[in-house]
Amino acid sequence: MHLTLEFGGGLDLLCQSVKIHQVDVAPKDENAKLTMRDLLAWVRSSLIKERPEMFMKGDTVRPGVLVLVNDCDWELCGGIDMELEEKDVVVFISTLHGG
Amino acid sequence: MHLTLEFGGGLDLLCQSVKIHQVDVAPKDENAKLTMRDLLAWVRSSLIKERPEMFMKGDTVRPGVLVLVNDCDWELCGGIDMELEEKDVVVFISTLHGG
Amino acid sequence: HNTFYNGLTPGMIYRYSRHLLLPDFGVEGQKNLSMSSILVVGAGGLGSPVVLYLASCGVGCLGIVDSDVVELNNLHRQIVHPEAYVGQAKVKSAAATCRAINSSINIVEHNEALQASNALDIINKYDVVVDATDNLPSRYMISDCCVLLDKPLISGAALGLEGQLTVYHHKGGPCYRCLFPIPPPAAACQRCSDSGVLGVVPGVIGCFQALEAIKIASCIGESLSGKLLILDALSSRVRIVKLRGRSLHCVSCGENATLSQQNFRTFDYEGFTQSPMSDK
Amino acid sequence: HNTFYNGLTPGMIYRYSRHLLLPDFGVEGQKNLSMSSILVVGAGGLGSPVVLYLASCGVGCLGIVDSDVVELNNLHRQIVHPEAYVGQAKVKSAAATCRAINSSINIVEHNEALQASNALDIINKYDVVVDATDNLPSRYMISDCCVLLDKPLISGAALGLEGQLTVYHHKGGPCYRCLFPIPPPAAACQRCSDSGVLGVVPGVIGCFQALEAIKIASCIGESLSGKLLILDALSSRVRIVKLRGRSLHCVSCGENATLSQQNFRTFDYEGFTQSPMSDK
């Protein structure tokens, strides 16, 4: 399944300062759908090169990180159990506090 | 065919100050595709309530109006002969000069 | 002031004529603005354009709260402060610049740090609050205070080459704690003094904050409540996304909220976030 | 100035320290900025935030060209002008405010109208041009001049509650005439003095113009060349769209362009657009 992943608010620093990643991620078995839970595990093992605790806590994103699927907060579309579709755009963004 | 039409840069004033229109437009005959040429004629007859010369000149938009289909200049996708797809978003925007 | 036409003086009609011409704003919008009071928390990178545009547009009362003094290394982004004010209070400097561009509005200087102990008293005097601070505990504190006093909050942030902006606790939308019930780990809290910031990035975000404050104070348009604007300055991309709604379980604004004015005053926001209330 | 570390003086290293910390900007970006010169055409609603942010960020030479005087009904949006300068030249007022926030840069006042007769001589002295004017013939004239002298042009516009922004003639992208070979009918040219403008709308667009100018002058990031940013302030929507490329048939920048320095100097831009070179 082809997905566009974007990292912002400093999370790009965890994946070699690359903000936009075009990726292909396969579901666990052929008939199953890919969920956000699967994607998080894939991102953690395949993209995050340092300080994984700055991205995840337990099996979800750490506090202060927003997950947006096709410009919509994942909390509005099922959160971690949400099923992804071909060509979805998933944004991981850390909240900023500076000024 | 369902389309979202948006008018900006003052063109909304020509259609009762409504910026976003959700519309259904049928092609001329069942098997034909709807082109931008057809859509312009439909907009002129169905949406534009005053001063049509502020929207069109001849069979195309007047100078100073940009046409954007799914966030892309129509000149990049065939211009007036471009064929529209279900759920396309078409923006008509007049260039501004103020400051 | 004597008022003549529809609540506006002849001086106002001349000064704000380009606003009065706007069908979507007009006399009603200007009158609403002139009767409103807006508090800007922070006279730094975000606060600079916010106070300049709020002063120039004719808000009735503009409050500015900050305890910092102007430093030369602020001036690459804090456009409200002239060099002559280096070493003096930011609030004094910002108020002087704002008075110079519009002497006809009321500008109130709060030359102190906004803290849980004084926030209720200060914020209570205003209709709309702009969070232009630079640290995490202040963001929780200001959001909680706005929920307690039922004030709309326009929150902006900038760091490096990125910016974010939303409106909290407005027309049934979420508050800061609805989005972030648990604070991030302290190591995730980058600060401008450590990580840097391109000066014009808080400029863009601050202008958007002023726009949202003006719309809410003048009762026009649709605010960014329930939406987050994300700016990536390096590639000039702007994304506006839909956020979750108000949480029924929110300890601040939820159905069984535990937050009260009494426990707010003594809540330890620095301990809660493991982060200091200043970017020093 | 003595230069020490990598072309920057110790004073610059302190003042711009928050820029130097940025991995994507750093010493190289600040050095490029300090060696660049930027001309801002128009010290009005768009020009105000542009000159303030260009002065504060440390561009080496900032030129401002305008022939207007400050009027009280400009001040609802033109935040660079204090009331004390009403009746005086906008260029003088803007330069004074910019010098007060950064005395270490070179600010050049062009207190005259930019016209086809003087534009080549003035624009030729600068690396980057910002179009912050308020009228159609100036937009064609400035674009043509930037094509002739091969300068990137950052063009912004605002009216009512809407704004637009793009970059012309940069890295092979289109010029103004590529997009608009034929001028619109004069009746379609609304002006701020007739139709009004919400003051903070040119504020947002001007900040984006300053951002684009800073990125181009410091050689970082990706500009809005070939893209148009569209702001709808009432609903806080921002759209960034892809524009057509450079036109091979463009009379200004195309393969058989007829524009030359000689015919530029005498071209009648007001006649061509049926529109005056001022918003009065």
Ligand SMILES: [Zn+2]
């Ligand atoms: Zn809440």
Ligand SMILES: [Zn+2]
């Ligand atoms: Zn061209």
